Amino acid sequence: MIAIIDYKAGNLTSVKLAFDALGAESRITSDPAAIVAAERVVFPGVGAAASAMSNLRELGLEETVRQCAAQKPFLGICLGMQILFDHTEEDGGVDTLGIISGQVRRFRDLPGFKVPEIGWNQVDFTDGENLGGAPLRAEYYFVHSYYAEICPWTAGTTEYAGVKFTAMVKKDRLWACQFHPEKSGRIGLALLDDWLKS
Amino acid sequence: MLTKRIIPCLDVRGGRVTKGVKFKNNVDLGDPVEMAVKYSDGGADELVFYDITASAEHRPIDIGMVAAVAKSIRIPFAVGGGISSVADMERVILAGAEKISVNSLAVRNPGIIAEGAKAFGRQCMVLGMDPVRSANPACKSGYEVTTRGFREWTGMDAVEWARRAAELGAGEIVVNSVDADGTRAGFEHEITGKIAAAVEVPVVASGGAGRPEHFVGVFKETACDAAIVAGMIHSGEWTLAQIKDALFAAGIPVRMMW
Numbered sequence: 001m002i003a004i005i006d007y008k009a010g011n012l013t014s015v016k017l018a019f020d021a022l023g024a025e026s027r028i029t030s031d032p033a034a035i036v037a038a039e040r041v042v043f044p045g046v047g048a049a050a051s052a053m054s055n056l057r058e059l060g061l062e063e064t065v066r067q068c069a070a071q072k073p074f075l076g077i078c079l080g081m082q083i084l085f086d087h088t089e090e091d092g093g094v095d096t097l098g099i100i101s102g103q104v105r106r107f108r109d110l111p112g113f114k115v116p117e118i119g120w121n122q123v124d125f126t127d128g129e130n131l132g133g134a135p136l137r138a139e140y141y142f143v144h145s146y147y148a149e150i151c152p153w154t155a156g157t158t159e160y161a162g163v164k165f166t167a168m169v170k171k172d173r174l175w176a177c178q179f180h181p182e183k184s185g186r187i188g189l190a191l192l193d194d195w196l197k198s
Numbered sequence: 199m200l201t202k203r204i205i206p207c208l209d210v211r212g213g214r215v216t217k218g219v220k221f222k223n224n225v226d227l228g229d230p231v232e233m234a235v236k237y238s239d240g241g242a243d244e245l246v247f248y249d250i251t252a253s254a255e256h257r258p259i260d261i262g263m264v265a266a267v268a269k270s271i272r273i274p275f276a277v278g279g280g281i282s283s284v285a286d287m288e289r290v291i292l293a294g295a296e297k298i299s300v301n302s303l304a305v306r307n308p309g310i311i312a313e314g315a316k317a318f319g320r321q322c323m324v325l326g327m328d329p330v331r332s333a334n335p336a337c338k339s340g341y342e343v344t345t346r347g348f349r350e351w352t353g354m355d356a357v358e359w360a361r362r363a364a365e366l367g368a369g370e371i372v373v374n375s376v377d378a379d380g381t382r383a384g385f386e387h388e389i390t391g392k393i394a395a396a397v398e399v400p401v402v403a404s405g406g407a408g409r410p411e412h413f414v415g416v417f418k419e420t421a422c423d424a425a426i427v428a429g430m431i432h433s434g435e436w437t438l439a440q441i442k443d444a445l446f447a448a449g450i451p452v453r454m455m456w
Contacts, residue, residue, distance in 0.1 A: 010319075015270055047319060096233065112421075118321055118370070118400055120243055120453045122202045139201060139453040141255040141274060143321045160200060183274050183296065185456050193335065 002026035003038035005065065008055045009079055018182035020044050022193055032064040040196070041068040043176075045079030046143070049104075050091035052079055062097070069099045075195050076176030081169065082146060084176055090146050100169055100176075102151035104145030113161035116145040123167040123179065127155035130170075130198045133190030140167070140179035140188060147178065173198070199451045202417050203243035203424035204441055205402065206431060208233055210249050210279075213263065223286075227432050229422060231266045235376020241438040241456050245271070246299065246372075248326075249279035252419050253314070254421055259286065261293050284313050291318055299372065301326035302345040304449065305352055305359075308366055315367025318339040320399075325368040329356035330376035341389045348376050355394050364397040364414050371397060372426065374404035382408025382430060384415060391420035402426060410444035412435065416448045 019026040083096040088104035120139040147165035156168035168177040181188035216224040218338035278299030314323045324390035332342030375386035385403045394401040404426035445452045
């Protein structure tokens with residue numbers, strides 16, 4: 001069973017539908033016990049960092065996320081990746097979970113680059129280990145205004161608005177991606193399948 | 199590099215995909231889910247569904263169809279038509295759509311853009327607009343906004359409306375030229391370019407695509423981010439791959455592997 005953590009940070013339907021398409025049983029839940037009992041944990045998220053952090057605390061899920069990120073195959077997606085880092089510039093500056101050391105910054109205004117970045121951008125995987133079905137270079141679907149800086153656990157990079165940023169991190173059993181694999185067609189599904197096999 | 203998106207548009211009437219010229223003479227093209235899968239497998243970067251008869255018949259959007267599409271494809275899709283409230287938007291998003299497109303509703307009630315953006319994020323809120331060349335002196339850009347499928351002229355300047363919608367929270371603007379719609383003579387570069395230059399959100403060119411070169415043209419001549427394709431692929435005359443090949447050959451960044 002895969003637990004998809006529901007902490008009122010966006011719509012989780014497409015994440016669940018992607019695992020359905022892979023034939024993997026998943027459940028959307030806010031119940032800490034159900035999350036801790038799951039074999040694998042997905043930590044999605046769309047929206048603002050400050051409300052995501054306060055929702056996590058109100059739902060009593062902060063420690064659950066820390067515990068699962070340390071102990072289980074864990075997959076952060078989009079905002080669910082960003083708040084794994086130490087700090088984000090969003091909402092005037094927010095301290096986040098600090099599970100991965102690094103900073104999340106806003107894209108600078110640069111002529112010709114709209115913020116948020118919305119659409120398909122190329123990811124270059126620097127760590128190809130565990131990638132079976134997904135290619136080492138492909139476009140994935142992004143929707144974001146903030147990005148994580150390159151860090152020692154960066155496993156894939158993307159360029160936008162004059163910066164090269166972390167598109168994916170891998171730290172032991174924890175994977176996290178800025179893009180949305182659940183909305184990235186067959187290649188995104190292949191990446192989710194690679195994670196299921198990791 | 200962020201790629202330019204090619205977005206097939208599926209006009210749905212009574213549960214079937216249809217296509218007409220200048221919003222008239224609609225013909226049956228097929229099942230929405232089957233066509234969504236075909237285009238997703240064929241290289242579409244996103245899809246948009248317009249429930250074109252929903253508003254005129256005062257019928258709510260077909261949530262079952264939205265859910266069936268969401269289950270069948272793994273790329274983002276937008277849904278428009280038949281939406282009259284934030285509660286309607288929520289049902290569409292919970293069924294698995296990525297974006298909501300509002301058009302006539304937003305003209306009647308611009309506040310709905312802000313409400314939707316607040317509830318779901320601006321990336322979910324698309325403003326669709328149907329501008330037409332106009333001599334109305336109130337429309338300084340030379341283009342006037344029409345609504346309800348070209349049935350009503352609003353007296354609103356198209357560029358001003360785009361700017362205001364973006365300020366209210368629209369995360370993307372689809373510029374569907376009434377003059378070009380269904381002609382297959384190419385996109386209307388003038389109004390697309392004017393709006394793309396006026397707003398800081400992505401702009402989608404729509405109406406008039408008939409050949410792959412038309413996509414090269416609109417991406418070279420305007421700052422738009424995406425373009426809608428309909429009749430030229432629905433008819434089987436062209437494929438998405440041919441459009442992507444033409445863009446790639448012209449040096450325009452597109453997603454070539456799917």
